Amino acid sequence: MQRRDFIKNTVFTTGAIAFGSCKEEDPYAEREYKGQIAIIGAGAAGLYAGSLLAEKKANYTIYEAADQIGGRIRSLKGFADFDIELGAEKIQGNRSLWYDWVKESGASFVSNTSTDFYQIGNQVLSEAQWGNNADFKAAVSLAQQSMNYSGADTTLLQYMESAKLASGVRHIADALVANPHGTSANRLSVLGTAEERQAWSAGEGEFLLANRSLTSVLEEKFKNILPRVVFNTQIKRIDYTNERIMLEDAQAQRRYVDKVIITVPLAVLQSTDLQFVPALPESKLASIRGIGTGAGIKVILEFNQRFWDAATDSVYTSGAIPEYRVSSNGRSTKSFVLTGLTMGEKAEALSAQSSAAAIQSIIKELDVIYGKGVASGALTNARLMDWGKDPFIKGAYSYPIVGGGGLLTRQTLSLPVQRKVYFAGEATHYGGHSGTVHGAIESGRRVVEELYRDVT
Ligand SMILES: Cc1cc2nc3c(=O)[nH]c(=O)nc-3n(C[C@H](O)[C@H](O)[C@H](O)COP(=O)(O)OP(=O)(O)OC[C@H]3O[C@@H](n4cnc5c(N)ncnc54)[C@H](O)[C@@H]3O)c2cc1C
Structure with a gap:
């Protein structure tokens, strides 16, 4: 079975939480903001947020720790x-801004038309060749069912164990479900994964x-804003105690801005690389811990x-x-x-x-x-x-963990602090598109809308 068919067969209903994925009207089109805005990170989320700010003629700069744009697109x-x-x-x-941009790029x-092969023991055969092998069929069917799971919050591994899936085929469900979701079966919440899949609205x-x-698509799409990216600038400290926010980079150079949009990977937020003064609120810290x-x-x-x-x-x-x-x-x-x-x-x-x-x-x-x-x-x-x-990425991408609180935790992660510190990036997508490029892009639009919503 093609993975494409696997995904097609197992998704998608429109999500309960509104999180637009295609072109939409800007609800704050008439609002102007003259303050200085910093975006931290020039991945897909930061670049799109920057291009929206450019359209609004805002005063913004993108600070990027690496010497290139793209982040996890490289x-x-x-x-x-x-x-x-x-x-x-x-x-x-096929229903996202990212898909549209790629099409527009002429790619x-x-x-x-080719086939997927599966190893069981030391044999590698196609789905058709495995034919009626009961264990193989059980593994594929469990992988599909996991997308509609609604039981207790357990890991995919526990789900396999309770379904008594033969140990010799568990790696198949792991490879079809956990690996593409950014982790292994013993860490992925099957309930959280199902919740995200059911919220998916990016088409098939x-x-x-x-x-x-993909890098060339990004470079072409954002060529007008690339001069706004300051490379080799790792922000280490964000002090939002006073009216103006102080950003300090790894060379101890300081800059002062009025609002900051953080798009660094979740693994960076989980590390001690980026310090916030005062510390982020406990709800925010809990959300950072509540996503894998x-x-x-x-x-x-x-x-x-x-x-x-x-x-x-x-x-x-x-x-x-x-x-x-x-x-x-x-x-x-x-x-x-x-x-x-x-x-x-x-x-x-x-x-x-x-x-x-x-x-x-x-x-x-x-x-x-x-x-x-x-x-x-x-x-x-x-x-x-x-x-x-990678010193500025520190991991793959975010995934739901057992007891993590699911999409609501991602929503908490996305919330601004004091109308000054805003959060975007793939992990903040609470409409089912985390861990993807289009999810990162959509978070870039969401954060710019939030920032202008707060401008009076
Ligand atoms: C191996 C792998 C395979 C993937 N496969 C797919 C796929 O097939 N399809 C798909 O849709 N998605 C895939 N993804 C996920 C996708 O790449 C990400 O979801 C998306 O690119 C994230 O974009 P972002 O803007 O949120 O973060 P990033 O792209 O990580 O951008 C964050 C930026 O912040 C910078 N930064 C970090 N710390 C600092 C700091 N202190 N100061 C300044 N800058 C900083 C980083 O250098 C980086 O450029 C994959 C990811 C990986 C790792």
């Missing part, structure tokens, strides 16, 4: 004969760009020949990498590139090793699946992107 050039996405790659759903999508399908990178985020790794492997079935789109394995995609499909006729994605516990284990050792152990696993020396003998190039080790 493209790698020169590895193969097409650009590789180290972070976000799929446009999830074409990879047409996906998953789309991969065939002929350009953790390790996430993408591994890019180039081979001099294809050793997987020609029909392969994805391979779901029981090893360190729950999902491999053939990322050269539809993008190159010369390269053979697999992209592996691993989140949560398995990503942590890989992260504890050096990149070279991690890649070696991953290749060993592929040798077990495809035959002794097959993958290792064909490997020509490898790159491991460990998002947890």
Whole structure:
């Protein structure tokens, strides 16, 4: 079964919490604000917030810790004969601003007619080939049912255990549900995931760009505001005690603004990297703790020949990498590139090793699946992107945890403090689109609306 069909079969009803996803009227179009606004972070949320402020002729600057825009959208050039996405790659759903921008950019999508393969034991077979294998069917069906779950708040792993899913196929549900949600089965709240899925309103399908990178789409879309981005400026302290807010960067340089929009990843808010004076209210701190985020790794492997079935789109394995995609499909006729994605516990284990050792152990696993020396003998190039080790990202993306409070907790995270400190970014999306680029973009619009709502 294609993952696209999996997602299509299991979502989507319109959410209970209003959180627009397509073009909407600006409710505060007539309001003007002359104060100085700082945006912290030039990822999708910060850039879109900046472009909306530019439309309103506001006085704003974007401070970015890294030396490039995009945040968790980052493209790698020169590895193969097409650009590789180290972070976000799929446009999830066909009803969002992000989808519209990508279409407007003239990008074409990879047409996906290929098949997903699943490892059970040491065998990798397609869904059709697994045919009536009862354990396989039970794993796929549990993954689908988890999207409509309404029982007690448990982890996906506990849900699998109580459903008595055979241990030899649990990795399939893990790979289909937990891994794409940014973690592993022992950490993901199945209730929270179902709540987010049911609130989803970004349409159907998953789309991969065939002929350009996501970074290039962002650069083109936001070219007019790029001069407003101040790079290599990590904000370390936000002091909102007085009328004007003081921002101090890692070089102890101070700047004074009237309002600040924070779009840094949740993992940065959970760390001690960014200090607030006075401390954020307890409800805000509880919301920061009440949402999960953790390790996430993408591994890019180039081979001099294809050793997987020609029909392969994805391979779901029981090893360190729950999902491999053939990322050269539809993008190159010369390269053979697999992209592996691993989140949560398995990503942590890989992260504890050096990149070279991690890649070696991953290749060993592929040798077990495809035959002794097959993958290792064909490997020509490898790159491991460990998002947890990126100093300004510190993890993958946010996910619901057991006892975390679900979408209401995300809403609390999104609330401004004292009409001065505003919050955006994927983790603040309380309409079911967290952990996605379009969710980050929608949060950028939400935060600008909130800021102007507070202007009288
Ligand atoms: C491996 C991986 C795969 C993914 N796959 C997909 C996918 O296929 N589809 C999808 O829709 N989404 C995917 N995502 C999620 C998506 O990338 C994010 O949800 C989205 O890009 C987040 O945007 P953002 O603006 O909220 O945050 P970010 O993009 O993280 O931007 C925050 C910015 O803040 C900066 N910053 C941090 N601290 C400071 C500071 N103190 N001072 C100044 N700047 C600071 C950071 O450098 C960063 O540029 C993936 C993410 C990862 C990691």
